[in-house]
Amino acid sequence: MKSAPFDYVKVDSVQDCVAALAAADGDGKILAGGQSFAPVLAMRLARPRLVVDVNGIPGLAAISVDDGRIGLGALVRHVDLLEQPHSPLLAEVAGWIGHAAIRSRGTTGGSIAHADPSAELPVVAALLDARMSVVGPGGTRVVAAGDLFEDALQTTLEDDEMIVHVDMPNPQAWGFAELSRRHGDFGMITVITALVEDQWRVCIGGVAGVPFRALESEQILADGPLDADRIREAARSAAAAVEVSSDLHASATYRRAMAEEFTLRALRQATTPTMKGVA
Amino acid sequence: MRVSFALNGRMEEIDVEPRRTLADALREDLGQTGTHLGCEHGVCGACTVMVDGRPTRACLMFAVQVDGCSVTTVEGLQSDDGKLHALQTAFSECHGLQCGFCTPGMLISAMDLLHREVEPSRERIREEMSGNICRCTGYMGIVDAVEQAAKQLNALNSTTEPPAGKTD
């Protein structure tokens, strides 16, 4: 299980990264944390001619907080999210990503760009409609999460673009619930809820090609006080709306039921005063 | 490509293909075969080493990436006089190893845990060590060992701290 040959360049600026990717003409790939990319290389499921190591680019590992929003450099590692004091939701989410040795390398930008629908950070990005600053040969553009994720492992990023920064609101309250087979595994179902600008949001990972924003549930939650019945109705609505399929680990029926159950759990966590998601 | 880095406190320089993993470079280019490969896709944890003080899967990092870094492997746990690290002693005393293949990664992960948490509960140990698969022990001896080493290290730290008020 050894990677096919590739050329390697370690860049020290975003411009150099983009230039190198552009020169590779679609045959270049960014190496950030490498926690998903390296196995793909080792199994020879990808064989880029050029690997561009962005780990040496200065200034991309900062976490900033400003006016109810949180900004993450693309190279903020999962362990940094776990240890930062600004966003309890991001700290909670980071704790569910893999294991310590994965968290010490894996990056925010890498995880979002990899767009694994079972991974936690894409769910957060979709939930909070994070804005990704993306640099390409033509300059910088801002892409909202809703416009980024196309399908499982597919984004609207061009081959020569790089996410450099992620900006998202820091929610007032939140709930996180995940069902995974083992501790540290990708979630079969990941549900995150958050209160942003007094609006409840619900996003579900693991059920479709991209994280699923349960807009109907959000509407239900907006329509009245958050009592137990409303939460239950919102969870039911989310489950009814998700696209599910059967796979090795579970049937579609089970996944749908779990989408409901874990939406319920996330909402309860977000709204029960003794629980950690309540601000 | 030429890469130089500190391995267990000693500078090493090697010439590697970019695709060569850190694990292969350690094992085959530097002869440090204590770092083991159990899956090569980042799941089993056997190849866990410290890179700049953080636990890292050596199968998911390319050797060219550690240029200028400091790497610690199982070979670096003993003190210079050959004395075993408290974790190594505890693993032996608690039967935290059988075949020994997962052990180097277990030791590094345990060391990282004890750097972060002084006295983790058994439950925390089970959570935090879950990135390393052991097929032999049923984990009982491993949890015992990490718990024991934490106690020993804490006792050591409290006795080596200078008594309050003492000035030299």
Next chain:
Amino acid sequence: MSRSEQPVGAVGRTVTRKEDRRLLTGNGNYVSDLELPRMRHVAFLRSPYGHAEILGADVTAARAHVDAVFTGDMPEMSSVELRALSALPTYIETAQPILARGKVRFAGEAVAAVVASDRYKAEDAIELIRMDYKPLPATVVAWEKPQVPVHEGAPDNVLLEREFVSGDVDAAFAESAVVVERELTTNRHAGNPMECRATVALWDKADDKLTLWSGTQVPHLVRNMLAELLGLAEGNVRVIAPDVGGGFGTKAVLYAEDVAICVMAREMRGTPLKWVEDRAEHLQAAAHARDHRYLMKVGFSSEGKITAVQADVTCNIGAYSVYPWTAGIEPLMAGGLLTGPYMVDNYRCVTRGVTTNTAYAGPYRGVARPATVFAMESMLNAGADKLGISDLDIRRLNLIPEDAVPYRMPSRLVDDSGWYGRALELCVEAVGYDDFLLEQKRRAEHGEAPIGIGFACYNELTGLGRAAAAGPRMPFRTGHDACTVRVEADGTVTVLSGVTSQGQALETTMAQVVADAVGVPYEDVNVRIGDTNEALWGFGAFSSRQAVIGGGAAHRSGEALREQILKLAAAVYEVPPGEIRLENGQFFGKDERMDTLGTLADVARIAYMESNKLPAGFEPGLQVTRFYDPIRGAFSAGAQVAIIEIDTATGELNILRWICVEDAGRVINPQVVDGQIAGSIAQGLGGALYEHLVYDRSGNLSTGTLLDYLMPTSHEIPELEIGHLSKPADNPLGVRGVGEGGTLGPNAVVAGAIRNALGIEMNHLPFTPAKVWEAMA
């Protein structure tokens, strides 16, 4: 040293393992660590099809980049094939090529191999080989009729079928108060040692001599087989198994790849060839196990006694009859041990091994019995339910009682234990059964998460001697091992044992046994294992045999050596031979108050270095070799009980208590015994809850990485409470094997606990949250 300071013996104590220091410091010597001058690296090209004709191979492009390329149609490869032999009348012998030729029979079967300067380049080159295939319909389910048989000689894919009959089953069913019938299936999983397979082969440049470094559990068997397959004098084959990163049966097989590498080494004399299997290869092509179906029918009397057991057992043995154990390994074990530790007079079991287009099944910790125990215990629970008695009471009623021992099982194996009730009752006491019942009721009344209790009782046949190992009718009998023990010139003791270790601490335990048998400190004993040039003979590690058989040989050799030493020492110190003792490396006379006469080092020096001082009639040297064969075997009694909480919203299980009591007979090293039991329970839990090798209809493995094949971690395995019984067995050390028993319980215990908690039957493994949830719906 005076009498009052008499040393405590080494056996029965937890001592510092001799293996630990090197393994803890990164200095283990695994085959994957081996580096030899001029070494080259091997990679295999593997079939992407479950079943396909091979139309042709084009290796031109690959050959330009590497040292050598081999395919199955080359004469050096096609002239060697593996034929696992058995004299059982219904057995259909089939051949396994060492590289596929003509057709491929499972996805992952090696079809070509390359030799390159490193593994990276070898993997580059296998991508350049062009194989042309014509896909054939694949059979992956053993109880489905094949469209195209896997082997020509077996049109229905059945390679072996055997019937076990005892008593009159039909009459017994007719008189039964209750008869329950069920279909149960068990999941395919595998040993998955943390170190995958690894092999280095070196064929001597000039002489027909082969050295093979291999992570094998059975080096002497491998030597014997290689010598025969390759036409070498057996003494010119040396097999070395250094430190091995786990085995669990997976490495007790001589694999096609191993032999292919030896053939390649013969073609490339003087060049060491190294192959380190990666995990994807391992999941595809190392031996699998336990893909079985049990059609069970069990009768009970009105008070709950088993009246009859009838079973139809089908084992999916995969694409080949595993070498050298044969397709019989699982079906015969299943049929022979199905009735477990229960009194059964009337028994009829048809058991068959069916070949399919999947990786071949081989030995894996517990061989078939995690499945048979699941089947039998599930039937007991179903019967208890119908009879209105508890899961606990139906076991109490039917376990083989102590006074029935020796008990002849319906499969004619003779059980020498009878301590099943004791094991069960210790578990029941530890778990607090009455408190559990109250808590279960309380939870039900308060609408809290339900809990259930599950039981499993089992008998593990360990340390099989020549009579007990007769079942498979293979052309060899695995009853014995040899051990050589010698005193070196400095008075230290060296043990050359035929046992092998893949983590079971055999270096340590053999030293403990020999230290006491000879009369020297544990620290003075050095053990060398895993090298066919050193030990005279050993069948190796399987069937929980080494403590019994290898330990027996070590004990016998040690005792005989002590006699030899004492005879010489008596002459040297001029005391009557019956009046001298050796303790802790020192000689003492008859008078217990007297100081030492001298040390073993003094006498050893005379034996080797100062022949001028040798008394008349003594040869130089101090060394003894003995074999041991227990003839029968030692049954280990075991029981496991667990309390499991169920999240009814998700089907997730939370194990609250897990208790296991096993009878290891006399314990050589308590910590090592506990470690074996804990490790095997963890593997059993992995199989019950997580591990599942899944093929799609066309024979592709869907669980080809450790992201899909889920082995339990420290977080999934609960705290295990282990208790002990110690009924000395009838062998020199009184020991019973404990290597596998732990794996036998979990399937049955978890199924029983779910049933007890929710009243639902889980008859198909593994028990994933999704399956539990769906069963509740």
